[in-house]
Amino acid sequence: MRLLIVTQYFWPENFRINDLAREFHKRGHAVTVLTGMPNYPSGRFADGYGLTGPYRETYDGIEVIRCPMVLRGSGTRLRLVLNYLSFAAMASIRGLLSSRDRYDLIFVHEPSPLTVCLPAIVIKWLTMAPILLWVLDLWPESLSATGAIRSPRVLNLVERMAQMIYRHCDRILVQSMAFMPHVAQQQVPPDAMRYFPSWAEALYEATTAQLPLPEGVVLPKGFRVMFAGNVGAAQDFATILSAAERLKSRDDIHWIILGDGRMFTWVRQEIDRLRLRKTVHMLGHYPLESMPAFYAQADAMLVTLRRDPIFSLTIPGKVQSYLAAGRPIVAALDGEGARIIQEAGAGCVGPAEDSEALARAVLQMADCAPETRERMGRCAAEYYRTHFERNMLFDRLEGWMQELAHSSLAMKSTPLAGAKG
Incomplete structure (x- = not known):
């Protein structure tokens, strides 16, 4: 053809x-x-x-x-x-x-x-x-x-x-x-x-803890919740940063942001204004081939969308990547994306634009037993194989x-x- x-x-x-x-x-x-x-x-x-x-x-x-x-x-x-x-x-x-x-x-x-x-x-x-x-x-x-x-x-x-x-x-x-x-x-x-x-690209399905991070990258020690993707208006970084501010006394919880986009400069300025540099880390853009190594070092992956009827109809593309990699997911979104994560039993989901609920979900994920997160990851991978x-x-x-x-x-x-x- x-x-x-x-x-x-x-x-x-x-x-x-x-x-x-x-x-x-x-x-x-x-x-x-x-x-x-x-x-x-x-x-x-x-x-x-x-x-x-x-x-x-x-x-x-x-x-x-x-x-x-x-x-x-x-x-x-x-x-x-x-x-x-x-x-x-x-x-x-x-x-x-x-x-x-x-x-x-x-x-x-x-x-x-x-x-x-x-x-x-x-x-x-x-x-x-x-x-x-x-x-x-x-x-x-x-x-x-x-x-x-x-x-x-x-x-x-x-x-x-x-x-x-x-x-x-x-x-x-x-x-x-x-x-x-x-x-x-x-x-x-x-x-x-x-x-x-x-x-999700096939490389995500091979995620293992042995994959090396790009040269010069050192991730903070502690519980790592990771966002990977476009840093744009639809991704509602105001809610992410508000949740991070609620949890900034927990200096063992680190928010890691991978990606670039229209809101990158604004997010960086807000991190400074809110004094979140100790717990929120913007690493910038890395090639696709590096993503599985980053995912393997995350304790949970983060997906967010603004509250709007149109966004509730959308399945953010990163959801499939997170599922394929077998990582537990923390989400602040409505509609189809939330339904899939909940149906898969792959993580903790709260409403879009609810920073308090997002903070609770991250705290719950950070404080649960490692075996619980591992089970969520297995459920994620199984759901991916069946549907995507x-x-x-x-x-x-x-x-x-x-x-x-x-x-x-x-x-x-x-x-x-x-x-x-």
């Missing part, structure tokens, strides 16, 4: 679409990726990239076509709008110029923004390839929830755009079952939707892709066959 992946984010940016592209290449499919110049989450060009490119390269045997675009910069509203729109425009042009070869299917990775699908629609017009859209973020709901857009008129325009985009897609995958009613509201028929959750194991999900996705590609090919050939008859 000749597969085109359209995604605004790709290696060396850390997204699961990298793992998906590698796996489908290994399975014998001809994979091409249409993407932007890597600048997430720092807002600056990744090492080795710049205004001069490279605009074509190969990654693990996968052809990568990159587009010039406005960088995220400091993540202001204007810069993000320009970032999203410039990718949509330039990827449409690059897609048309690079689509001399016919594709059997276009797979669109949409963690946000939804505008990433616009180039796919343009390429579909030229190649007649069907589109499979993987929705990881709901628009316009998430824009309203994060306060990125407050104008009802603009939100209405975004909703109309979402309806247009969904209408041009042949199948829509949703990362959470709770997304389905919202996507259906955009006039998508139920038989056009499939549930396809995130998974990557090969199982990739087999399912491959089947849907082949079904859609064959169906599209049959539809194209039917009129020609009829003419011959």
Whole structure:
């Protein structure tokens, strides 16, 4: 199968679409990726990239076509709008110029923004390839929830755009079952939707205490609760820091933050303002390959989201990684993410934006017997194998892709066959 992946984010940016592209290449499919110049989450060009490119390269045997675009910069509203729109425009042009070869299917990775699908629609017009859209973020709901857009008129325009985009897609995958009613509201028929959750890269399943940390990294001794991922507005660091402040007299409890993002500077300033440097440690961003070693040194992993109806529908991607690594989880979130952790018996869950409940959960986890945490970790790993194991999900996705590609090919050939008859 000749597969085109359209995604605004790709290696060396850390997204699961990298793992998906590698796996489908290994399975014998001809994979091409249409993407932007890597600048997430720092807002600056990744090492080795710049205004001069490279605009074509190969990654693990996968052809990568990159587009010039406005960088995220400091993540202001204007810069993000320009970032999203410039990718949509330039990827449409690059897609048309690079689509001399016919594709059997276009797979669109949409963690946000939804505008990433616009180039796919343009390429579909030229190649007649069907589109499979993987929705990881709901628009316009998430824009309203994060306060990125407050104008009802603009939100209405975004909703109309979402309806247009969904209408041009042949199948829509949703990362959470709770997304389905919202996507259906955009006039998508139920038989056009499939549930396809995130998974964890295979390296997480091999987590052991013997893995070495990156050179120069020394973690504090004591109980370590670890957050790994995007340091952004949706992750509600105000609640994390408030909980840490409630427990700062327990200098044996250490909050370790791995990652980068729009709120990184604010979080660091708040740590100083609240005098939490002894117990809250910001280690910055490390490559994906380092994460299992960090996880193995954590006594509990932390996941949080702001309180909002849209976030309650979401399964944060880090949940699958935490489960796969067999680590107990402390959470402050509502809805689907909370349900999964509780159903798995994998940790302690409190409501979103409740710092007192989060502090209690961390305290409970710190003071429980090590055997209890070990049992939670085993439950986490078992739940992951049953519901989110990557090969199982990739087999399912491959089947849907082949079904859609064959169906599209049959539809194209039917009129020609009829003419011959």
